[in-house]
Amino acid sequence: EIVMTQSPATLSVSPGERATLSCRASQSVSSNLAWYQQKPGQAPRLLIYGASTRATGIPARFSGSGSGTEFTLTISSLQSEDFAVYYCHQYNNWWTFGQGTKVEIK
């Protein structure tokens, strides 16, 4: 099983600042990496697939990068609605998720 490790566990950011979230795979997942946003009581929402392609309707302030084992999700200027938990997900070899990064208001 491919283990996905996200860091940090919690990220405290002020509105308008940049947030950088990391995700590391225990072995290469090529570019088969997605990012999801989840708010309390809601289902996850797909933000990024293929490591760097924004899903339909996702604002341009969300960007993804990386390949192989190291990936990054960047939120260029945090809006109030962006405070949530973010999960990475590899779909290269079965399907596993990271444990999540909570982005909270500083």
Added chain:
Amino acid sequence: QVQLQESGPGLVKPSQTLSLTCTVSGGSISSGLYYWNWIRQPAGKGLEWIGRIYTSGSTNYNPSLKSPVTISVDPSKNQFSLKLTSVSAADTAVYFCARGSSDFAFDYWGQGTLVTVSS
């Protein structure tokens, strides 16, 4: 717009069978381009993929699950279902159904349904 909706009992007794159904609307489950998934999330914890089914009936399951799992599909009703047998308290979670593809990961999700395993 594709929509998914989970349904089923919210309370199951230990050692019994957890059964959930996902109804898909706004698109055909038989399109062949996608696979149909179950994912769960215990309270305050992360996401765990349970398994998937293609409309051909081919299935894959997470080998780390302790409770036996069966996923089936009913194209005539545009539904797919989950059965988890011999459940324990560890199976208490919010259960989501989701559409997946090799290109787009999990692009549409149901809202989730809480299932509690308790006597």
